[in-house]
Amino acid sequence: MAVRGRAVVLRAVVVCAALVVGGCSAAEGSSVPSGDxxxxxxxxxxxxxxxxxxxxxxxxxxxxxxxxxxxxxxxxxxxxxxxxxxxxxxxxxxxxxxxxxxxxxxxxxxxxxxxxxxxxxxxxxxxxxxxxxxxxxxxxxxxxxxxxxxxxxxxxxxxxxxxxxxxxxxxxxxxxxxxxxxxxxxxxxxxxxxRPSSAEYFVAKALADLLLVNHSSDRTRPALIRCAKSTLSVLKTHPGMSDIELYVEILGPRAACQAAYKALLGGSQAAAEQLGNSVLGRLAGAPRLLAxxxxxxxxxxx
Structure with a gap:
């Protein structure tokens, strides 16, 4: 009985600590420390x-x-x-x-x-x-x-x-x-x-496979993060889209993702479109997203 009581107290301490970190509100997700x-x-x-x-x-x-x-x-x-x-x-x-x-x-x-x-x-x-x-x-x-x-x-x-x-x-x-x-x-x-994490990873990985051939990790990181964010935004706006329609929207000129990797390509729209098409080709073979x-x-x- 004493062991069970100690376990309950321990769990309570963990929960209270988590609430203090989160400002006594719902968890805000995995924030990243400033700096790196x-x-x-x-x-x-x-x-x-x-x-x-x-x-x-x-x-x-x-x-x-x-x-x-x-x-x-x-x-x-x-x-x-x-x-x-x-x-x-x-x-x-x-x-x-x-x-x-x-x-x-x-x-x-x-x-x-x-x-x-x-x-x-x-x-x-x-x-x-x-x-x-x-x-x-x-x-x-x-x-x-x-x-x-x-x-x-x-x-x-x-x-x-x-x-x-x-x-x-x-x-x-x-x-x-x-x-x-x-x-x-x-x-x-x-x-x-x-589902959102799968879509984010597939998009970021397909882009990274191509961008890292000519660019360093440090240079590509902001673009990949922006494309991951853009993936979440498109998923939220168009939850019923098919996978390929979703990827076309993420990599298209209306989404923030293309602007991010276009900057790495010297601002060339032709180069951005060519890269986007190559990424789409890879994503066409990605596993199907599920609920x-x-x-x-x-x-x-x-």
């Missing part, structure tokens, strides 16, 4: 960040880890495979843990972006897993753009009390690590598929 615009949460990896907002799903009670086991410090030893998570279309998470079950490594091997948050009781925390993430510049640049687009503030499927730094955007091929600091607790998380899924839970249990 590539900084994202939750650790030193500048590519990882998150959206927020919705209904909590209770994770099953944690199972005790082997006697004498210490909680994992990271997910590098998470080599024990668990059943893949594929509760809904477009989502597949390859999941593994360590012998103590206090770590949970999730790698997005599906076709769409998912948002990952801690379990409802905050028994686990999320940290970056750079050793399991893509190393190419374009993937990194695309995620940085999504992380800094402000889209996190519009996500409604995460409770307002979840700290922004613990709401993680996980595009295809990216990974995240969940850890519990108590050897008797099993690592666990919640996740859902998010947001409900929130699911998973834990480091067989």
């Amino acid at each position: 615009p590539s900084i994202a949460v939750p650790t030193s990896d500048p590519s990882i960040v998150v959206p927020s907002g919705g209904p909590s799903v209770v994770v099953p009670p944690s199972a005790a880890s082997p006697t004498g086991a210490e909680p994992a410090k990271d997910c590098k030893q998470s080599t024990v495979p668990l059943p893949a998570e594929s509760e809904t279309d477009g989502v597949e998470l390859t999941v593994s843990t360590d012998p103590s079950r206090t770590s949970l490594l999730l790698k997005n091997t599906g076709s769409l972006t998912v948002i990952v948050v801690p379990d409802a009781d905050f028994t686990s925390r999320l940290v970056a897993a750079p050793y399991a993430n893509p190393k190419d510049q374009a993937s990194r640049a695309a995620l940085i753009a999504v992380n800094n687009s402000g889209g996190a503030a519009a996500v409604r499927a995460v409770p307002a009390y979840v700290p922004p730094a613990q709401v993680i955007t996980l595009p295809p091929l990216w990974a995240i690590c969940a850890l519990t600091d108590d050897a008797k607790m099993t690592a666990s998380v919640r996740y859902f598929q998010d 947001n899924s409900r929130i699911f839970s998973t834990a480091a249990q067989s």
Whole structure:
């Protein structure tokens, strides 16, 4: 009974702290500290960040880890495979843990972006897993753009009390690590598929693949962030558009995105249109965008 009481108090402290950070209001999403615009949460990896907002799903009670086991410090030893998570279309998470079950490594091997948050009781925390993430510049640049687009503030499927730094955007091929600091607790998380984040990443990644051939990451970053923001704006204005119509609108002359990459091309309209057509060609082969899924839970249990 005393343990349960302490857990309730701990959760209350976490919730109060989150409310203080958010000014006792709904979470504002993953804001980026002033200075380096590539900084994202939750650790030193500048590519990882998150959206927020919705209904909590209770994770099953944690199972005790082997006697004498210490909680994992990271997910590098998470080599024990668990059943893949594929509760809904477009989502597949390859999941593994360590012998103590206090770590949970999730790698997005599906076709769409998912948002990952801690379990409802905050028994686990999320940290970056750079050793399991893509190393190419374009993937990194695309995620940085999504992380800094402000889209996190519009996500409604995460409770307002979840700290922004613990709401993680996980595009295809990216990974995240969940850890519990108590050897008797099993690592666990919640996740859902998010349509706007998928669209943002697809657009930013297709642009980054082409722009980074002739331009540095620092020069392309503002344009990619602007295009990610433009993607959110077009989605909000035209929620019923088909995927290809959506991409045409995002890259067209009426959207802010084209102006952003046109500046990188010396202001040439012909060059901007040629680049836009090349990007559209890539996006034509992108996975089909789907409506947001409900929130699911998973834990480091067989």
